[in-house]
Amino acid sequence: MRGGAAPPAAPFHMRLIFLLCVLVASPAYALDREAVAKLAFGDNDQKIEAISALVAEGDPQALAVLARFAEGEVEVDGKKVEVVINNRLRGAAGDALAGLRLLAPERALRAAAAKELATGADASMLPLVKKALEKETDADIRPLLELVAASMQMKSGDKAQRLAAIGMLGESTSPNSKTLLAEAARDADEEIRAEAQKSLRAVEGRLAWGEHLGLLFAGVSLGSILLLAALGLAITYGLLGVINMAHGELIMIGAYTTYVVQVFFRHTGFFDWYLLAAVPASFVVAAAVGMILERVVIRWLYGRPLETLLATWGISLMLIQLVRTLFGAQNVQVENPAFMSGGIQVLSNVVLPWSRVMIIVFAGLVLSGMWLLLTRTRLGLFVRGVTQNRAMASCVGVPTARVDTWAFGLGSGIAGLAGCALSQLGNVGPDLGQGYIVDSFLVVVFGGVGQLAGTVYAALTLGFANKFLEAWSGAVLAKIALLVFIIVFIQRRPQGLFALKGRSAEA
Amino acid sequence: MTRLYGAKGWIALGLAALLIAVLPLYLSSYWVTLLGKIMCYAIVAIAMDLIWGYCGILSLGHGLFFALGGYAMGMYLMRQIGREGQYQSDLPDFMVFLDWKQLPWQWWNTDQFWWAMLLVVAVPGLLALVFGYFAFRSRVKGVYFSIITQALTFAAMLLFFRNATGFGGNNGFTDFKRILGFTITSPETRAALFAVTGAVLIGTLLLARWIVTSKLGRVLTAIRDAETRAAFCGYDTVHYKVAVFTLSAVICGIAGALYVPQVGIINPSEMSPANSIEIAIWVALGGRGTLIGPILGAGVVNGAKSFFTQAFPEYWLYFLGLIFILATLFLPRGIAGFAQRLKARRA
Numbered sequence: 001m002r003g004g005a006a007p008p009a010a011p012f013h014m015r016l017i018f019l020l021c022v023l024v025a026s027p028a029y030a031l032d033r034e035a036v037a038k039l040a041f042g043d044n045d046q047k048i049e050a051i052s053a054l055v056a057e058g059d060p061q062a063l064a065v066l067a068r069f070a071e072g073e074v075e076v077d078g079k080k081v082e083v084v085i086n087n088r089l090r091g092a093a094g095d096a097l098a099g100l101r102l103l104a105p106e107r108a109l110r111a112a113a114a115k116e117l118a119t120g121a122d123a124s125m126l127p128l129v130k131k132a133l134e135k136e137t138d139a140d141i142r143p144l145l146e147l148v149a150a151s152m153q154m155k156s157g158d159k160a161q162r163l164a165a166i167g168m169l170g171e172s173t174s175p176n177s178k179t180l181l182a183e184a185a186r187d188a189d190e191e192i193r194a195e196a197q198k199s200l201r202a203v204e205g206r207l208a209w210g211e212h213l214g215l216l217f218a219g220v221s222l223g224s225i226l227l228l229a230a231l232g233l234a235i236t237y238g239l240l241g242v243i244n245m246a247h248g249e250l251i252m253i254g255a256y257t258t259y260v261v262q263v264f265f266r267h268t269g270f271f272d273w274y275l276l277a278a279v280p281a282s283f284v285v286a287a288a289v290g291m292i293l294e295r296v297v298i299r300w301l302y303g304r305p306l307e308t309l310l311a312t313w314g315i316s317l318m319l320i321q322l323v324r325t326l327f328g329a330q331n332v333q334v335e336n337p338a339f340m341s342g343g344i345q346v347l348s349n350v351v352l353p354w355s356r357v358m359i360i361v362f363a364g365l366v367l368s369g370m371w372l373l374l375t376r377t378r379l380g381l382f383v384r385g386v387t388q389n390r391a392m393a394s395c396v397g398v399p400t401a402r403v404d405t406w407a408f409g410l411g412s413g414i415a416g417l418a419g420c421a422l423s424q425l426g427n428v429g430p431d432l433g434q435g436y437i438v439d440s441f442l443v444v445v446f447g448g449v450g451q452l453a454g455t456v457y458a459a460l461t462l463g464f465a466n467k468f469l470e471a472w473s474g475a476v477l478a479k480i481a482l483l484v485f486i487i488v489f490i491q492r493r494p495q496g497l498f499a500l501k502g503r504s505a506e507a
Numbered sequence: 508m509t510r511l512y513g514a515k516g517w518i519a520l521g522l523a524a525l526l527i528a529v530l531p532l533y534l535s536s537y538w539v540t541l542l543g544k545i546m547c548y549a550i551v552a553i554a555m556d557l558i559w560g561y562c563g564i565l566s567l568g569h570g571l572f573f574a575l576g577g578y579a580m581g582m583y584l585m586r587q588i589g590r591e592g593q594y595q596s597d598l599p600d601f602m603v604f605l606d607w608k609q610l611p612w613q614w615w616n617t618d619q620f621w622w623a624m625l626l627v628v629a630v631p632g633l634l635a636l637v638f639g640y641f642a643f644r645s646r647v648k649g650v651y652f653s654i655i656t657q658a659l660t661f662a663a664m665l666l667f668f669r670n671a672t673g674f675g676g677n678n679g680f681t682d683f684k685r686i687l688g689f690t691i692t693s694p695e696t697r698a699a700l701f702a703v704t705g706a707v708l709i710g711t712l713l714l715a716r717w718i719v720t721s722k723l724g725r726v727l728t729a730i731r732d733a734e735t736r737a738a739f740c741g742y743d744t745v746h747y748k749v750a751v752f753t754l755s756a757v758i759c760g761i762a763g764a765l766y767v768p769q770v771g772i773i774n775p776s777e778m779s780p781a782n783s784i785e786i787a788i789w790v791a792l793g794g795r796g797t798l799i800g801p802i803l804g805a806g807v808v809n810g811a812k813s814f815f816t817q818a819f820p821e822y823w824l825y826f827l828g829l830i831f832i833l834a835t836l837f838l839p840r841g842i843a844g845f846a847q848r849l850k851a852r853r854a
Contacts, residue, residue: 243650245784300836305650306565307835310791313784314831321824438661438780441654476665483662487655491645 036065040074040081047083048092055096055128063100066093099125102132102145110136114144126152151180163195170199178203210347215467221356223463224363225425227456228418229436230443231370234455235411237444239387240404242298243309246316247440248433250412253289254282254419255428256323259332272337275420282420283413289319290412294405302404316433323430331429340424359421366417371452373410383407442486448496457497462486511716520709527705531698539697543769545809546704550762552789552801553711554755559787560795561719562751563731564648568638568656569759570783571663572631576760577773578667579630581680582614583623584691584768588684600682601675611673620687627764628757635756639749648734657780667775679774686768697769704765708802711758715798718754727751728796788827792834794841803842 038050051069054062068074070093074081085093101113110132117125129149136142146168153165166184169177181203184196229251236244244250258278265274293315301308336355343353374380382403385393394400422432443462447454462482469478490496512520527546531539551573558564585599594603598610616622638659642652670676689696718724729737730744738744767773776782785808793804808830815823838845 243653297832297836306653307791307839309565309650309653310784310787311832311835314788314828314835316828317824317831318828321821321828325821438658442658445651445654476669480662480665483658483665487658487662488641490651490655491641491647494645494647494651 036074037076039065039069040076040083044086044089047089051089051092051096055099055125063097066096066100069093070097095125099128099132102128103135107138107141110138111141111144114141114148117148147177151177154180154184159189159192162192166192166195166199170202178207207349210349213346214350215471216464217350217352217356219464219467220360220460221463222467223460224360225418225422226439226443226463227459228359228363228366228421229415230440230447230455230459231366231452232411232414232418233440233444234447234452235370235383235414236408237441238449238451238455239383240407240411241305242302242408243305243312244298244411245309245313245437246293246319247411247415248435248437249316249319250286250290250415250433251419251422251436252323252428252430252433253319254286254416255334255423255432256327256332256419257282257285257416258420258423259327259334259428262334271335272339275337275340275424278420279417282416284416286416286419287409287413290415291405291409293412294408298408299401299404316437320430320433327430329430331427334423334428336424355424359424362417362421366414367452367456370410370414374452379403379406379410383410442483445490446486446496448498451496451498454496454498510720511713520712524705524709527709528702531694531701536694536697539694539701540769541813543697543701543704544766545806546701546708547762547766547769548786548789548805548809549802550704550708550711550765551759551786552793552805553708553715553798554758554762555786555790556793556795556798556801557715557718557758558751558755559790560797560801561724561731562727562748563734564748564752565650565653565787566656566752566755567653567780567783567787568635568660569755569786570780571656571660571778572635572756572759573763573766573782573786574663574667574773574775574777575631575634576627576763577767577777578674578680578763579617579623579626579760580764580767581683581773582617582626582674583620584683584686585680586614586618587686587688588682591684592682599675599680601670601678605670613673624764627760631756631760631763632753635753636749639752640745643745643748643752657783660778660783661780664775664778664780667778675774677774679772680767681772681774683768683771691768691771700765700769704769707761707765712798712802718751719798723747723750785827788831788834790841792830792838792841794838794843794845797841797843800841800843807842 035050035053038046039054042050051066054066065074069083070085070090072083072085074083095117098113098116101109102117104110104113117129126149129145129152133142133145133149136145150165150168153161154169162184166181169181178200181196181200184192185200187193187196229248232250233244233247236242236247258275258281261278261281262271262274265271265277293312297311297315298308301311340355340358343351344357345351374383382393382398383406385398386400386403386407390400393403418436419432422428439462443458444455446462447456447458465485466478466482469481472478473481530542534542551569555566555569558566588599590597592600592603594600596603598607602610617626638656642655647655666672667674667679668677674680683691685691686696686700689699719727726737726742726747729740729742730747734744763773763777789804789808790801791804792808793802794800808827811826811830812823815826834841840847
């Protein structure tokens with residue numbers, strides 16, 4: 001069952017280095033020989049100096065020397081010398097390589113190098129970036145380089161340069177410049193502080209829209225995930241009244257089914273289409289497991305909810321261990337198909353990842369499918385009938401026992417679908433389900449039992465609330481605040497947001 | 508006296524007390540620790556039986572109360588380390604590591620044993636009192652109560668995982684050196700802790716037995732079997748439920764305080780929802796509403812746990828899962844109920 005992982009392709013820059021080494025096979029004597037010697041024999045400070053010297057020349061051949069240096073090798077007078085590279089040297093060499101690549105003739109190389117430097121590079125690269133700016137004509141790369149230059153100038157000691165840089169950063173829309181400006185806004189120098197604050201406000205104003213939008217999207221995304229996790233539970237708990245603590249493990253089974261399908265597809269050439277097979281497969285497998293559980297265990301415990309809770313907890317423990325035995329305790333890797341990676345760039349600081357967009361759509365589809373099933377089919381009619389009045393439904397000929405099994409299978413299958421969706425977002429491991437069980441129960445209880453609409457509203461509300469609180473107080477505190485809120489809420493309104501009306505004293 | 512147990516019962520209890528006093532002299536320290544740990548769990552099981560077996564309320568927050576008692580004791584033990592920690596500071600090591608300069612407010616006076624003991628009882632008790640009052644007043648019951656107590660436990664676990672909460676984050680408390688001035692790892696201290704735990708276990712059993720045979724116990728059973736009817740008879744069921752929930756939480760806190768010095772560590776994973784559910788299975792396996800049964804259940808499950816996790820670690824979860832399923836399906840009244848039935852058949 002275990003799929004042999006394909007050997008990872010060499011990262012792009014490694015291949016590049018190899019290529020360059022082949023091309024520039026002749027020793028780099030045209031270079032500053034003294035610098036090369038320092039690179040080989042000097043102490044770490046001298047080595048850094050040498051790197052700067054090589055970079056300053058801007059010679060394309062320096063690229064090859066530095067690339068080999070980063071690998072731990074320097075060629076002096078035709079002899080190979082091994083050097084020890086520590087993190088500091090590796091960082092300096094990496095920056096230098098990116099800087100040198102800014103001058104490369106290929107556009108793609110230059111763009112990649114500019115992006116790499118934009119994530120934060122040492123200020124010593126500034127001359128090189130300026131040199132590149134002089135030559136650069138590409139409309140995409142130029143603004144990026146200007147930003148890089150500005151953020152490097154920010155770190156320089158010269159006040160006039162810093163002020164100019166602050167002005168320039170004020171016109172950008174990148175979150176990076178915001179952090180830089182925020183730093184400068186606490187500067188000791190009065191003038192710089194004022195300028196930085198002005199620029200910061202401008203950038204923040206431009207970024208604010210994006211941030212709100214991003215937060216909104218994150219909320220919907222989390223809401224859709226909670227909805228997927230809780231929908232199955234809304235059937236098994238809401239309609240059948242079964243506390244299924246193994247619900248999370250059914251989600252986990254769906255995720256592992258997706259993994260297995262993906263392994264089968266890996267060598268077929270239709271890898272990108274594996275989700276088409278994984279979605280029904282995860283539904284069927286989880287539903288089958290659920291129906292077996294219902295027949296073997298849960299059926300004997302109807303009407304004894306606390307016992308059901310314990311028995312299904314036992315089932316969940318066994319399922320976790322079973323998956324550990326079959327697939328190992330480590331997480332397995334589920335690769336996204338190509339169309340799920342990347343995202344839509346809406347604003348400069350908002351990227352909506354395709355995988356999350358897809359899951360929102362998927363949750364919508366599952367929800368409408370379930371609604372159709374419950375309101376437009378005979379099985380749905382029976383399920384609703386049994387929910388409302390089991391004895392009466394039985395009297396008019398509904399096979400209640402069989403309906404229970406099917407309904408439980410449906411709820412479990414939807415849990416499997418949730419697992420398939422979750423496998424596209426994060427790690428798939430034996431404990432995957434445990435993280436969702438508390439959340440999904442709270443969604444169902446918060447929304448009100450026996451109501452699909454309630455579950456939907458509850459999932460979205462909790463998704464938004466979680467993300468907005470998170471932005472404000474951090475992830476853990478947000479989670480705690482929400483749990484406390486729901487605990488208090490249930491005490492005020494035990495029947496949930498939406499309640500079936502009744503007159504019983506046992507409401 | 509005779510209301511609690513018959514002559515045979517008292518003799519059995521006396522023998523058990525004698526055994527607890529003598530055992531540590533003949534057992535290796537491994538066994539003393541293991542049995543001491545199991546006795547702590549047995550105390551928790553009695554507390555759980557009081558509320559679940561006799562009052563029908565399945566609380567999934569008992570792991571939290573247990574851990575709170577443990578943390579209160581842990582704070583005292585941390586302060587007892589004094590300057591013998593790795594950093595030779597007055598502050599506990601993890602605070603030095605976090606670069607804190609003084610004790611946070613929660614730690615006030617925790618170097619005093621009496622204050623720590625007060626916390627052991629008061630913190631779980633107050634939490635249960637407040638939480639229980641609001642929950643029972645709004646008639647949260649059955650599975651709903653289980654779910655919100657589980658949510659409470661989960662929230663507390665997340666809170667204790669944070670370093671900023673001031674209780675050592677992930678690692679919790681460990682590396683204790685002394686209790687009341689005695690070296691914590693010496694055989695004499697271990698034997699004393701064992702004896703104290705045994706005494707508390709027997710005391711708890713007698714207290715619980717006294718409660719369930721009193722009028723209070725009758726009302727609790729009535730609430731379990733027909734709460735609405737008991738309320739219509741004029742009993743304020745909320746007060747009864749809050750009282751038994753609080754008492755149960757306090758007992759759990761004491762058990763936790765006895766557990767920590769014997770095991771030598773307390774961390775937030777003690778609060779994981781799984782632990783609280785495991786407590787329920789001790790009671791279910793032993794037999795709800797029997798008091799003796801849950802002690803047996805705690806012993807059987809935890810004995811099996813330490814056997815399996817050493818001999819066949821990969822099969823432990825299968826075994827535990829099977830206990831959960833089989834006990835609920837085939838032993839609705841637990842081992843104790845099964846034994847009673849066998850006896851009745853023979854008679």
